[in-house]
Amino acid sequence: QVQLVQSGVEVKKPGAAVKVSCTASGYTFANYDISWVRQAPGQGLEWMGWISGENGDTNYAQKVQGRVTLTTDTSTSTAYMELTSLGPDDTAVYYCARGAAATGYHYWGQGTLVTVSS
Amino acid sequence: QSVLTQPPSVSGAPGQRVTISCTGRSSNIGAGYDVNWYQQLPGAAPKLLIYNNYNRPSGVPERFSASKSGTSASLAIIGLQAEDEADYYCQFYDINLSGFGVFGGGTKLTVL
Numbered sequence: 001q002v003q004l005v006q007s008g009v010e011v012k013k014p015g016a017a018v019k020v021s022c023t024a025s026g027y028t029f030a031n032y033d034i035s036w037v038r039q040a041p042g043q044g045l046e047w048m049g050w051i052s053g054e055n056g057d058t059n060y061a062q063k064v065q066g067r068v069t070l071t072t073d074t075s076t077s078t079a080y081m082e083l084t085s086l087g088p089d090d091t092a093v094y095y096c097a098r099g100a101a102a103t104g105y106h107y108w109g110q111g112t113l114v115t116v117s118s
Numbered sequence: 119q120s121v122l123t124q125p126p127s128v129s130g131a132p133g134q135r136v137t138i139s140c141t142g143r144s145s146n147i148g149a150g151y152d153v154n155w156y157q158q159l160p161g162a163a164p165k166l167l168i169y170n171n172y173n174r175p176s177g178v179p180e181r182f183s184a185s186k187s188g189t190s191a192s193l194a195i196i197g198l199q200a201e202d203e204a205d206y207y208c209q210f211y212d213i214n215l216s217g218f219g220v221f222g223g224g225t226k227l228t229v230l
Binding site: 035037044045046047050059061095097100101102103104105106108109110111 | 151152154156158163164165166169170175205207209210211212218219220221222223224
């Protein structure tokens with residue numbers, strides 16, 4: 001069965017960077033896109049970006065453009081989301097999801113809590 | 119503030135039918151972009167309920183259905199059950215906005 005397993009809880013200081021991993025299993029990794037969505041405490045879902053499983057093309061939300069980088073390692077079926085220059089507003093649960101906005105996100109990781117605090 | 123507007127909350131008694139609206143614009147839903155719906159149970163990751171406007175992934179009960187008309191979309195739940203109490207989000211793809219993915223603000227469904 002399809003599974004997306006994310007890395008564990010992160011606590012970072014303002015100005016630092018965080019890199020969250022998302023390891024896929026149960027399907028051919030390169031055949032599907034990976035998207036990243038975050039959810040601040042008590043808030044709704046916020047789309048962050050997308051990376052093509054086929055060719056590594058990316059697109060990022062304007063709000064995090066310039067601070068976020070999405071990459072994949074097809075040899076380990078793992079996707080990564082790196083966010084730099086962290087601020088308190090970046091405190092959220094970060095989810096990876098298989099799929100793209102047009103066709104829906106059919107499978108989700110369990111989420112990774114990132115807390116930014118001095 | 120999302121470009122997709124959902125009511126903050128809806129409620130219904132067990133067995134009843136509830137609907138959740140998702141209002142967009144002529145530049146997004148009204149332009150023919152497909153709408154997807156997600157259910158998020160407390161403390162859990164979101165789960166896809168409906169994709170491409172009307173389609174249910176395998177395993178999603180037939181009690182959940184969706185429609186789209188003009189600049190709005192709706193999710194309907196019939197035979198409401200206690201376990202349906204969750205947050206529901208609409209989502210669509212808009213190449214003209216700041217990113218490709220847009221979520222509605224979410225609707226909290228309370229089962230009375």
